[in-house]
Amino acid sequence: MSKNLRITNSKFIDQTSRISFKFDGKTLYGFKGDTLASALLANDIHLVGRSFKYHRPRGIMTCGSEEPNAIVQLGNDPSMTEPNTRATEIELYEGLEATSQNCWPSVNFDIGAINNFFSPFIPAAFYYKTFMWPASFWEKYEYFIRKSAGLGKSPTKPDRDIYDHRYLHCDVLIIGGGISGIIAAKTAAQNNLNTVLLEDKNNLGGTTIFQNNECFKINNSYSNEWLSKEIVSLNSLKNLTIKTRTTLAAYHSYNYLLARENLTDHLSLNEKKDKIRQRLWKIRAKKVIIATGAMERPLIFNNNDRPGIILSSSIKKYIDYYGVKCGQKISLFTNNDTAYETAISLSKSGVNVNSVIDIRDKSNSSIVKEAEKLGIKIHWKHTVVNTNGYKKIKSIELMKLSDDGTNVVGNKLNEECDCLGISGGWTPRVHLFTQSGGKLKFRDKDNVFLPTKSKSEQISIGSCNGDFELDDVIKNSNNLIKEFLNINSSDYENLEINCSREIDKKNIWLLPSDKPLGKTKPFLDFQNDSTAKDVKLALREGFKSIEHVKRYTTTGMGTDQGKLSNMHALGIIAETAEVKMGELGTTTFRPPYTPLTFGTIVGRNVGKFFDITRKTPIHDWHVEKKAEFENVGQWKRAWYYPKENETMHQAVQRESKAARDSAGILDASTLGKIDIQGTDSSEFLNRVYTNDWSKLEIGKCRYGLMLNEDGMVYDDGVTTRLGENHYLMTTTTGGAANVLSKMEDYLQTEWPELDVYFTSVTDHYGTVSICGPNSKKILSKVIPDLDLSDENFPHMSFKNAMIGKIRCRVMRISFTGEQSYEINVQSGYAKSLWEKCFDAGKEFNITPYGTETMHLLRAEKGFIIAGQDTDGTITPVDLQMDWIISKKKYDFVGKRSLYRTDTIREDRKQLVGLLTDDPNEVLEEGAQIVEDANKKPVEMLGHVTSSYFSPNLNKSIALAVVKSGKKLNGKKMIVPMKNKTIGVTITETVFLDKKNKRLNA
Amino acid sequence: MFLINCPYCGERDQSEFSSGGEAHIVRPKQPKELSDDQWAEFLFMRKNIKGVQFERWNHAHGCRKWFNMARDTSNDKIHAVYKMGEKPPIK
Amino acid sequence: MLSYNSVVNDSIKYNDLTISVVESITKINLRGKKRDFITKIGKSISILLPTESNTSSNNEDLNLLWLSPDEWMLYENEKINSENDIYNLEDELFKEISKINYGSVTNITDHWVMINLKGQKVYELLSTSCPFDFKNFKQNKGSVVQTIFNHIDVIIHHKKSNDLNLFVRRSFCDHLLSWMRDAASRM
């Protein structure tokens, strides 16, 4: 440390606890309680980054979340590094490592800074105009731009940190722990309201907590002392939860808010380990009180961006709170009274204040008199016309303002300084109010946008509501809180408040210089490097809407969302376009208020919790037998069971052959199952299925097809009549929830008069499906009491059965074309039943098969899979399933749509079979089908929907949808692939056992 | 994220619900009598207005009941929820 | 003979929280609207059907939870101890209700798995992923809520103070349990 910039009397910094950290590779020291910014300033480091476009040196400018310049890369571990963090918000911890962004090769020597010398050629929208054309050049430009721009580095490895989410419900949520937030919290909690107070800093008190000025007193105490006592008194309130280091990120409708709590970011690397890093609070509050305060505005003048130019109130916080001097010869430049508070604080701490440059003619407030009493020099009606110094400010040039403020007059004065404090007045933080949908109004007196009265259960209090004087803040907050919470009195009545009040006001959005605007650099948006000139240029080029100007000039589009720049941009636009600011409106503030890491947003839903997984009751058996699994919706289904070194193809071929040659066993538990009871059950089925259900006998099963109202196939499955008014419906695995919800929808909204009830039993039953010529023999061993003869138990029928004392429902239905039984048993017994069947089948080489074999076997029979062979554009007629559409029924869901002009077109895409010329060539699912590849443009007639090599037919088979396919049986087509074309012939959809002999074999 | 007052269960978070589009579209009793255009009107045509819109919602992860909602699409204010079969309580 | 396989068969204790899976509890879904349905249920099992939303009624053996204006879930307090009477309750109700077309009776014993959550931290556990506001629920014994927990449908029954029965569909149980255990281990 070359200079001693630390004073010793701050109670917020623990000077006994030294912390070492690294900035740009250099080891430095700070103290517990410091932010990275305060520690850097204490080390006399101002230059922390380069600006985005011109790579001008930039320094720490603020002490909070609005910081545009001091954006650093935190950490250098490839899984933990974090770009775009604000040095002003990072609490110092042992082992912290940070580097500058936006500069290459280093912050002190930056190649991109050459842009600064070219800057007359980089006006607003330079990137848009120059690099957009010709488009083919973009690749070349991109490299150059990315290399020299570089907004930090993303981590390249998975985030090791743990994040968490919590829901929180409360009566009153207070955002902001400054003086008005504290008043609100105490009042609400004292009145039995479940209250939560959020503060983004590590402790409460806002700016009042370090306000130890004679001019600001409450009940004869300094305001900071009074507030400290109030904070202590909060601890005894039972209904109050205080969360510090918690930033409100988003304010949505119905008082749903997201807040990010920082749990370990301030801890040393060792202390952080294995702890939850950040927690996202999902808050639903009955009432919300916004007390987010205000932020100081900069002033817009020539070369106002040099390192060492800092907001005046931040200089005050650095000296009064952190005990850090931002310089040793400080000048202050202001248009309002608050800079005098800084001047007094500096002067009392022994810092040399050169002068205060005030654009106003005078000010008679007590704080200014206090400053004069201390001998601080004031240049009334003056402005800074230029600043000097490259990596740090060295001097300023000032001149007298003309009476109308548009020009400068007289001689130029030079003033040496190592720091310039600037204050352009105050902007209420209305971001959260507008995020919640609130509309703003403009107050001309001091040029601020303020919340209008909100309709939702919400108020804004304190300086975010436009109260800037201490007595207004307390009195108005107290009154608003009482009214909002329906409370008669509070602890904050009749306080004796003394404060300096500002009477004289003056504002100039763009301060004049002795040089013309074209020759100056008055920066507006420090992060995105746009100047007042750019905004004026945009207006000259015809942009009128503030939203357009924003995008054209990129003003306000940085990671800080232009928190500092927006007001001046608006002011300059209004002035230039000669419209009133209130009429111009503002740009939209979008969540999050400050950037959130992805980890916080995702919470614990990473890795195995990324998506929900559902398991069948037989799952463990498949795992033991080393099955490969397939995701079907959320289900984990056994896909195939490879033996030793088998490939997937080999396993599927083996399983498919075994199922037809002897016996196969499939876990069909995932099928949706709906229990239907009630006197109108048959009627209901008639209305939602295309076929007729009235005459289905008890104990019989029927295949049903369900359509959408537009006539397109929606789902299918077998439904069994268990009793007179009792059915069990099955749906596809993926369609289960939607089918039930759709049936409830029709029942509740269209046909409430029907007496029918649905109950999902999908998870109650496990389903074991045995198929193949030996399936009957196997089942007879498992359930010896059941008469399995074809007369007693034919295809498409059902029997109740007992295995020991456990009930089973056995359906003789087939999705493979083989003789096949599906046994439903209560899930807890399903694995046991499966094992029993497997043991009984051993002598027949019973082979477990997965979903891939199931798909292959049904394709051999031409059975469709809803969702694979159909895609929401296919009618049953397109599927050549006209037989399933009842002619007798007047109506069913989707019927009317089946004879719309579009659905009766004969050239619709229709389901067909495909055989390849080369029987060993297996088509790719999704491949296009054409007739004539030479005719340009090539007409795509359809595509392959299912394709397999059938071991039972010893050839490749496929299903496809083809334009006018029904009429094309026997026709040759071409499937063009990347390196070849495949010849195919259109066939019927059934490839195997066209007469269904195997069902009873 | 809305807070929706299910007419059966009370106030619940929006994540428990699913939305089902425009309300008060009655399925024609005699579809056969309708022309293609009339059927298309029922099948496809939906209002999309700025202002108060009547919508169907389902308390999918709660009581599974469908109900109606009058919601202002410009500010998401829910003016009323009412049961299926009931007339909208506001215009 | 078939043997029963539990999803998970253990209970795990954390600080102020015990998570235990309780299987083989008979559960029956009841649906109906008719007056006869309501009176018949009362007579058959000697419990009044709770008609107020989000509530339940119970006697020594049984709990009857309101699920919707025409749907209830019945569950037994004790595990089934003999396979002899495994279907008694279902058969009795089916005969009294469904057979005579008063409503529907469906055995859903294994559709849901019951997880008992006990201890000071049960509501903290729920706050990790339930959007529901448990304020009133917590104050009223017998409260019932159907909501989502980590995006999974659950039914939660307030049995005693800090002693809840949570029902989750069997296929989701493994996932939800491991999620709850992960959450509980960090509380």
Ligand SMILES: [Zn+2]
């Ligand atoms: Zn509901």
